[in-house]
Amino acid sequence: MTPELQQHIERTAASFAEATMQAMAALPEDASVDQTVRGAADDATNAAQPRNRAQRRAAQRSERKLLAELERRNRKQLMPHYIAAGLLGLAQVVHSLAIQAQAAGVAAVVTGLACATAGAVGHVWLRRREHALAEWTLWSALLTTATSLWMVIAVTAGVTWGSLALALAGDYAFGARWWAANRHPEAVEPAPETELAPVEVDESMLALYPRRWAEYLGGSGCVLAGSQLVSGEPFEHGIEYVLRLRPGKHDLDMVRSNMSKIASGLGHPETKLTVDPVEENPALARFRVVTASPVAGDVYFHGPQFVDGRIVLGPYIDGLGDAVWRLYTDNSIWGGLIVGGTGSGKSRLIDVIALTALYTACTYVIHVDGQDGMSCPQLWEHAQERYGADDAEYALRRLIAMQQYRQRNRRGGGHGFNPSPDYPGILVIVDEAHVVVTKDNADKWAKLAREARKVGIAVIMADQDGSLETFKKSVLRGSLRAGNAVGLRTDERSQGQILSHGQFNLHDLPAIPGYGHTLGETARHAPFKNRWVPTREDAAKGASKGKSFPKELLLVEDWYEQATKIDLDHGTRAAGDRARRDSIATPTAPAAASAAGTTAVTGHGGATPQPTRMVLPTVPKPRGTDGAAAPNSAPVAPVAAASTPSPGPELSDSEQRVLAAVRAGYAQPGAIAEHVGLTRQRVGALLGALAGKELVTKTGSGPAVRYEATTTAA
Structure with a gap:
């Protein structure tokens, strides 16, 4: 200088000091006196006293402590x-x-x-x-x-x-x-359903988990030998560390597949551990130990959450955001894959997706269930269209016809698809995919899942087994995963290998309903807890055990009944109806033989007439539509009846029993199920089939639902 x-x-500096002294001299004499109001007594005396030396020192210590913390x-x-x-x-x-x-x-x-x-x-x-x-x-x-x-x-x-x-x-x-x-770090708002006390983390807790990691996990001969847990920092729900993996020896999939061993080594529950990658370096990861999880209890569904085309499924276990299902993006609708074993919460997840899609008011939901409505009975009851195991092939033909129509008749001639109430997206939810997908139709389903999204048709498939055998070793699984993928716990390890490029297996997840992973390429690979929509049966069981749900909580039946069911646009519906008429108008070989008057030869050489079972779809006429009815098929010779008239040769034994119960005056599914000795879910599926054949009519919904036999059935 x-x-x-x-x-x-x-x-x-000298001139600035002189100016400061002049300004101080011009101030009133009491400017430096503490003017804080200390109560009515001080106001009465009007004599504000300055703080003493001890108070000033205490204030200075507090200020220094605050500055040091900052x-x-x-x-x-x-x-x-x-x-x-x-x-x-x-x-x-x-x-x-x-x-x-x-x-x-x-x-x-x-x-x-x-x-x-x-x-x-x-x-x-x-x-x-x-x-x-x-x-x-x-x-x-x-x-x-x-x-x-x-x-x-x-x-x-x-x-x-x-x-x-x-x-x-x-x-x-x-x-x-x-x-x-x-x-x-960005501030994260806690889940609205859960109020947690602030997490207190001291220095001893910060050092506890790195010490245990070094002793039980990263030491010589351990499962992740050579790895280190360092740089612990508190966050809202626990402690976040940097996990250093050994380059060339470890990867993130190895960490995820050994979470149960990591939990044992750290002495912390597996359901409160998360790991996320560091984009800049595959050998580093963010490892979080959750000490106050926002999803420790049930996470209830308080209403559809649909943000920027994404369905909010539920919060991650560390409270850092929510898992989402991508439904709409610019010019596309997306399906996906759901894998989960018995009791994993697969039906809960499907209900959340289906309900939210219905409440968008621009999505038409079709349900295809390989168990005829037993997997998700409420969705089966309230979807705009539903198909059982026997009608899966017809459903596929109908969807392909819809796709072909929309490809030839694009709205405005533009590229891609954008939903609206008069031109909705079509979301097809296929449950028990191993029943629906066969070697003959796997490629057709894959092509539909891969190509139809641009014309507004998306396919979601759910099954207990996520292996390639379920999808007949076709490209179907990959086509589904290109949209979304959610993995819940599977019953067997062979069923949980959903990530072909890594060691992560869904069987290693804890056996907690609704606990799973989002597995898309852009998804966060961290456990989340799916929101739960209890049923009336759940409410009754809870009440019998003295555990009631929140009063303001609506049950799944209430949400479905309040949802607005939109109609398909006329052209798409007509294309699907034509596929239906074509499939029904072509009789099967046994039906044709019966119509021609042929007979079947029994094993004893005698010729006896065989009743023909006409293959009819169990799908009802789309609700709220005026779709064309199926034309009459070829006449079938009547079969001699016993003392009780038969409803017709095209009905199965179970359908005949249910129809006879309706004729006898049993109007509600519960009473019919008790009368015929079947489960309520099975009876609901059979009633839907009979309604599709226009043999029964339905009035009301929920507890007020009633079924009556039509004049045709009578």
Whole structure:
């Protein structure tokens, strides 16, 4: 610093001090007195007393403690400023000593070389210990070069306004990437259903899990030998660490597949551990130990949540966001794959997706169930169309006809699909996919799942087994996973290998209903808890055990009954109806033989007439539509009846029993089920089949539902 600059600074400081003293002298004499109102007694006396020395010291200690806490929380963000200030001080000290020794040039060169050497050695040291990523090499080299050159200039000429400006510019230029990589964590709002006490984490807890990891998991001969758990920081629901994996030996799939062993080693429940990748380096991961999970209990469904085309499924177990199902994006509707064993919560998940899709008011839901409505009975009851195991082939032909129509008749001639109430998206939910998908139709389903999304048709398939055998080793599973994929716990390990490229297996998930993973390419691979929509049966069971649900909670039957069922556009519906008429108008071989008057030969050589079972779809006429009815098929010779008239040769034994019960005056599914000795779900499926054949009519819904035989059936 030159003598002239130093004199200028001193004169400026003196004039500022003089102006400050004049301003203080102009203030009233009581300006420095504490004017805080201390109550009615102080107001009456109107004599505000100044604080004593002890109070002032206590206030100063509180202020210093607050400043120290602020500095601790922002230490990483302030690090570039600390380094810049240290370099400024070092340069001024070296310059002063060099001027006294009359060796400024030599000192500048030595200081520059020392800075370059220190930067190179520091970078190598950090890289070997994996404190610095490979992507930071260029940044480190530029920083070391700039620092060395600046030190040469500053030591030679001293800290001038020019060198100070260069230091500040370098501070912010090189600090920008540092701040981008060391941001403050974003605040996460807790789930509205759960109120948790603040998590208190002390230093002993921060060190507990790294110590256990080193002893039981990362030590020699352990499951993740060579890995380390470091850099613990509290977050809203627990502690977040950096997990350093051994390059070439470990990967994230290996960590996920060994979560049960990790839980044992850390002494912490598996349902409260999460791991996420670090994009910059596959050998690093973010490992979280949840000490106060927002999903420790049941997470209830309080209403459809549909945000930016995504269905909100439920919160992640660490409270950092919600798992979502992508339904609509620009120009597309998306299906997906759901895998889960018995009791895993697969039906709960399907109900949440179907309900939310219905409440979008621009989605037409079709249910195809390989168990004739027993998998998701409420969805079976309230979907706009439903198909059982015998009608799966017809459903596929109908969907292909709809796809072909929309491909030939695009709305506005534009690219892709955007839903609206008069041109809705079609969401096809296929449950028990192993029954529906066969070797003959697997490629057709795959083509539909892959191509129909651009014309507004999406397919969701759910099954207990996620292996390729379920999908007949076709590309169907991959086509479904391209949209969404959710994995719940499977009953057997062979059923849970849904990720063909890794070791993660769904069988390793805890046996908790609704506990699962979102497995899409862009999804967060962390466990979540699906929201639960209880049924009236669940409410009755809970009441019998003294455990009632919240009063404001609506049950799944209520949500389905209140949902608005929209209609298909006329062209798409007509295309599907034509496929229906074509499939019915073509009689099967036994039916044709019966119509021609042929007979079947028994094993004893006698010829006896055989009743023909006409194959009719169990799908009812789409609700709210005026779809064309099926034309009459070829006449069938009547079969001699016993004392009780038969409803017709096209009905199965179970359908005949249910229809006879309806004729006898049993109008509700529960009473019919008790009368015929079948389950209520099975009776509901049979009533739906009879309604599709226009043999019974339905009035009301829920507890007020009633069925009556039509005049045709009578």
